[in-house]
Amino acid sequence: EAQVTQNPRYLIxxxxxxxxxxxxxxxNHEYMSWYRQDPGLGLRQIYYSMNVEVTDKGDVPEGYKVSxxxxxxxxxxxxxxxxxxxxxxxxASSSASGxxxxxFGPGTxxxxx
Amino acid sequence: SQELEQSPQxxxxxxxxxxxINCTSSKTLYGLYWYKQKYGEGLIFLMMLQKGGEEKSHxxxxxxxxxxxxxxxxxxxxxxxxxAGIYLCGADIIPYKYIFGTGTRLKVLA
Numbered sequence: 001e002a003q004v005t006q007n008p009r010y011l012i013x014x015x016x017x018x019x020x021x022x023x024x025x026x027x028n029h030e031y032m033s034w035y036r037q038d039p040g041l042g043l044r045q046i047y048y049s050m051n052v053e054v055t056d057k058g059d060v061p062e063g064y065k066v067s068x069x070x071x072x073x074x075x076x077x078x079x080x081x082x083x084x085x086x087x088x089x090x091x092a093s094s095s096a097s098g099x100x101x102x103x104f105g106p107g108t109x110x111x112x113x
Numbered sequence: 114s115q116e117l118e119q120s121p122q123x124x125x126x127x128x129x130x131x132x133x134i135n136c137t138s139s140k141t142l143y144g145l146y147w148y149k150q151k152y153g154e155g156l157i158f159l160m161m162l163q164k165g166g167e168e169k170s171h172x173x174x175x176x177x178x179x180x181x182x183x184x185x186x187x188x189x190x191x192x193x194x195x196x197a198g199i200y201l202c203g204a205d206i207i208p209y210k211y212i213f214g215t216g217t218r219l220k221v222l223a
Contacts, residue, residue, distance in 0.1 A: 004155075031209060042117075042215035043156075043201065050209065058210065090155060101146060102211070104155040 004105035023091030032074040036087040081112045119214035134187045136202030146203040
């Protein structure tokens with residue numbers, strides 16, 4: 001089954017404790033992206049990656065890091081989480097052959113205390 | 114400021130009624146996407162529109178993109194409780210850099 005998986009699905013952590021949210025896709029997609037969703041602000045792009053070792057900033061990259069060492073994986077790293085990073089996070093992937101639609105993961109709900 | 118404006122923010126309709134959700138941009142869009150989201154869950158792709166004046170339909174949902182590629186509407190005919198959820202429009206103003214509207218919460222009363 002074609003899918004994007006994220007782990008963990010739910011996470012409670014404390015300020016300053018480094019964490020990683022993993023994202024994996026099994027569709028051989030070149031393009032992957034991270035979003036956060038907040039009430040009243042909608043879905044905002046954090047980082048995206050066009051292919052292995054190629055990443056770029058979205059609209060809200062501050063406080064986040066990403067890496068793309070393998071085509072299927074695109075982890076999101078919060079080096080020093082803060083309460084304003086409490087949010088619902090989505091990973092997505094798509095083919096880069098054109099304006100393809102993105103396939104979204106189920107979401108990771110993060111609470112930073 | 115939000116680059117994609119959606120209206121209305123929320124909508125409650127009686128089952129069987131038609132409804133329309135709008136999505137407006139101040140910029141010309143490469144592509145316009147409609148998604149549905151159940152509360153707190155991932156997004157499900159509905160339709161993609163690329164060409165000015167394009168219209169697509171799937172089951173009881175029709176989406177249109179205006180000629181200038183700055184406004185889109187999503188129309189649901191004879192709504193059902195299964196249509197309830199959050200509808201999001203998304204777009205790429207430049208390739209692969211996406212923006213989204215804040216969503217329209219739809220509730221359908223049986």
